[in-house]
Amino acid sequence: MIEDNTTTQNLKLSEDKKQIVATVGQYVLTAFILVFILFNLTFVFPPYTFPDEVYFRVESGETAGEVAENLYQQSLVRSPKTFKALIFLLGGQKKIQAGSYYFGEPISTLAIAMRLTNRFLGHEPYRITFFEGASAAKIAKAISQEAPDFNEELFVELGTHWEGYLFPDTYFFSKLDGPADMIKVMRDNFDTRIKEVEGDIKATGKTMNEIITMASIIDREVRTEKDRHLVSGILWKRIASGMPLQVDATFEYYLGKTTFDLTKTDLKSESPYNTYVNKGLPPTPIGNPGWDAIVAAIFPEESDYWFYLSDHDGNIHYAKTFEEHKANRVRYGIWGRL
Secondary structure, three states: OHHHHHHHHHHHHHHHHHHHHHHHHHHHHHHHHHHHHHHHHHHHOOOOOOOOOEEEEEOOOOOHHHHHHHHHHOOOOOOHHHHHHHHHHOOOHHHOOOEEEEEOOOOOHHHHHHHHHHOOOOOOOEEEEOOOOOOHHHHHHHHHHHOOOOOHHHHHHHHHHOOOOOOOOEEEEOOOOOHHHHHHHHHHHHHHHHHHHHHHHHHHOOOHHHHHHHHHHHHHHOOOHHHHHHHHHHHHHHHHHOOOOOOOHHHHHHOOOOHHHOOHHHHOOOOOOOOOOOOOOOOOOOOOOOHHHHHHHHOOOOOOOOEEEEOOOOOEEEEOOHHHHHHHHHHOOOOOOO
């Protein structure tokens, strides 16, 4: 009898264990299913309000939190916290790349995080290169040739205010980028580059605007590095002595005429940009100077020269006296205004 009771008890305990195991298994399975659903909702499935087609812009310097919130506001992610966590796992907010991203269909938060950290824009941006010395108007013209719907007039209006501070470079823009966006990118580029010489500019005793204005003139007047530094020395010396700058590059800015098109009447025209009748620098830069011209404006080369001219091939010829300068004009065919 004792053995029968023991056997019965063991069978009952075995059944209880099976019941416990089955119950625990159900809980585990339920938990797994919930985790699976949560994982998919969080990382895999995009929000049901995800737009069919959308451009999303990441600005330079934006934090992961700011990007996450912007994504959430545009219904591109379900949770800003999840996006931030993924960015952390992918290397941190420094991995986020600025740019305009195109999403042609709903994708997961994980996919968005991977695209933003690898700068996969999802579209072919158009490339704009503008060269040293170009004015805001010329930059706008270059962009309009690549982007048919580009608002050229608005760019000129906004860009002229920042003349001199739109750094010459190669840029990649999308159709999402408007004139204000483009100008900001160019201005940010200038601010980044100029930090390298801010101390040197301060040491000259001149203002940033004076340096950039002089650089814009140098960029339009001469081509080579050696000439830039020499001409910089001549022009700063003229200002210091009270002599008018007498540079032709400013006429191209406000009259659209080159050296070889100018007349005696042009030289007497009334404009704050006429450096033949006004002493000192013009009121604003006349273009957007490149790095070499900026450096030349900061570090002029001293010489005995007071005059220079550019011949029809772009070569620069220097003179110590006005008589020598007049002789150079005749020698190199720049005699029409004598």
